[in-house]
Amino acid sequence: MTALQSEQPLAEITMARIAERSGVHLGTLYRRWGSVxxxxxxxVSERLSARSPVPDTGDYANDLREYARQAAEDLAGSEGVLLLRTLVSVRLGDGGSLPPALSRRFDELQLMLDRAAARGETVPTSEDVFELVIAPLCASLLFGTDPPPVERLVERVDLLAAHAADTEGK
Incomplete structure (x- = not known):
């Protein structure tokens, strides 16, 4: 699939082309997957499942910095484009749910934040993390711009941590 995706636009990949390229009968592909x-x-799920688990260093700020680095790696290059385009296509196409591997990543993020909160650390919401760390990476893929450097994402994480601490203190 990776080779096929590198040869032609994602929108032009068909089940017949996948069958031809993979040597798997077209009927088998339709029975197993139903569609492109x-x-x-x-x-996408296989690639996400192969990624490292969300970090657990015992310190929220370090965990979130490492999470930002992993997210940047996950969304880098052609694999990130494939991930994002697939998710957009599926979500817009039938309103389906996230693939299990991606859903698991969001659950792991929440678990990381919950662990930190249980240790008494002040943490933002997972939505805040998504907006400041993940959304800029996705936007760069959508608009074909260079992704923000990991250092800038780390700065956002630090600002997020400081904001969460300020909010809790009020």
């Missing part, structure tokens, strides 16, 4: 989106979701 189904195949793409499986590819």
């Amino acid at each position: 989106d189904g195949v793409l979701l499986d590819v």
Whole structure:
């Protein structure tokens, strides 16, 4: 699938082309995945499942910095484009849910924040983390711009931590 995606635009990939390229009968592909989106979701899920787990260093700020670095790596290059385009296509196409591997990543983020809160650390919401760390990476893929450097994402994480601490103190 990766080779096929590098040869032609994602929108032009068909089940027939996947069958031809993979040597798998077209009927088998339709029975197993149902559509190109189904195949793409499986590819994306496999790639996300192979990623490192969300960090647990015992310190929220360090965990979140490492999370930002991992997110930047996950969304870098052609794999990030494939991930984002697949998710947009599937979400807009049928309003489906996130692939299990991505859903698991969000659950792991919440678990990381919950662990930090249980240690008495002040933490932002997972939505805040998404808006400041993940959204800029996705926007750079959508608009074809260079992603923000990991250092800038780390600065945002630090600002987020400071803001959460200020908010809790009020």
